Amino acid sequence: MIWQQLLNGLTLGSTYALIALGYTMVYGIVQLINFAHGEIYMVGAFVGLFLVTVWDANLAVAMLGAMAVCMLLGVLVERIAYRPLRGKSSRLSPLISALGASIFLSTLMALIAGVNTRRYPAVQDVGSYALGPVQLSSMQVIILLVSAALMIGLQFLVAHTRIGKAMRACSQDLDAxxxxxxxxxxxxxxxxxxxxxxxxxxxxxxxxxxxAVWPYMGTLAGLKAFAAAVLGGIGSIPGAMLGGLTLGILEIMGVAYISSSFKDAIAFGILIIVLIIRPQGILGEKINKKV
Amino acid sequence: MPVLELRGISQEFGGLRALDGIDLQVPRHAIFGIIGPNGAGKTTLFNVITGIYPPTEGQLLFQQQPIASWSSHKVARLGVGRTFQNIRLFNRLSVLDNVKVAANWNRSAGFWASILGLPSYSREQKHCQEKAEALIDMLGLYDKRMEYAQSLSYGEQRRLEIARALIAEPSLLLLDEPAAGMNSSEKIELMDLIWKIRDDMQLTILLVEHDMHLVMSICEQIAVLDYGRKIAEGRPEQIKSDPRVIQSYLGVEA
Structure with a gap:
């Protein structure tokens, strides 16, 4: 039982980690909480759905297509909603702008696709494998493998490529x-x-x-992933991964052993406790304010 | 022909005039010093030259090209390198990466080339690696090239800043108080280094410094700022005997 829950938690946590990485990378460089990030995730889900239903695409194509569209969308949001404000105003204005972008995107999607929850057609055989005491569905395998591959790829990009080094340099001193x-x-x-x-x-x-896909799915997922990023230490890439996995596992454990009605309360409760004990997050660096 | 020319540069910060009508001509291959009391506007001048803020008034010409409204990275790529009064290295990058990250980006070796591992990227990467290693070696940091910048000693960090500023092959190097915090033997090494860089790399050096012995020994020309104005300019011996400079900055003894 506990192993099964651990696996379910790991699956959920991987998806939190994927979203949390976006928060943490953006924060690391421009100290902005990109509240529209959850909506990017939502748009990704819809683009995938569109590709699968309209173009009969398989899961891999749907995913690559959604990634490509959201890359452009993310860049566009930054250009329109954040860049004009950068360096010219208080820290608060981009934050308000981020909230605006978030509301704009989810409302736009509600207008386009309607507010009803939509279902993915069966793109993936729902086979399941027994692994000792644990039942592993094929979708879980895919989520775990794809998330791991993407996170390893990101680590490589940040550590070894030129753009990755430039990202690290920018996160340490933007002006320099x-x-x-x-x-x-x-x-x-x-x-x-x-x-x-x-x-x-x-x-x-x-x-x-x-x-299930619906226009407001990004709000709670975004908040949870943001909590995961803060939990791991905002600005830290390994922190976002660890924070996402931790949050996913604890949430599933809470649902299994306490009560499912506490599901969301558990996530944020843990966040509060961790921040009281360790304000910089699990892997975050202690900020020594310059006087 | 001057490498850098300032015509009537002024900089205001909400009513405070940090620079007031500065005219300056920095000749090619010169070692040019800027001195003045604290708050005279020396670092502000560097910040204006490197595009951190556009000047409120005046013209800024680098190799006869107006650069007053250019953004910092463009000014840097055009050939202006700089170091900082308070060291601003990328602390959590290795010594080597600190230098490599400042190398000029070739368009053909950008994001996609790096993701796809195209030959143009690996060629560029190799060239950059060799150049960075040579520079680090020249500045005596080769043995520490894999260490984090934050683990270096103070003097080493100052030298690393110079290496980082040189990788893009600037034609003008701005040094903001390069000798700050150094002892006298380190200062002598620094002077040799500045001469060597100027001669080997054929560049022009503009430096802000408080150490009068160093400034008077290595600078061929000196401008004196006070309250954002240029109050004197000339060769070191002229500056030493200029009554206004003595009164506002050097003191009677100097």
């Missing part, structure tokens, strides 16, 4: 990066593109896994 010839705006665009692609992949997989 610009003065060293790094096109900061371009690095920020890439950051939004990469984070959005990860969220889109998560959106498609969650849509298939839970067999």
């Amino acid at each position: 990066s610009a003065l060293m010839g790094i096109n900061v705006n371009r690095v920020i665009s890439y950051t939004f593109a990469i984070g959005s692609a990860l969220a889109a992949a998560g959106g498609v997989m969650v849509g298939v896994y839970y067999n």
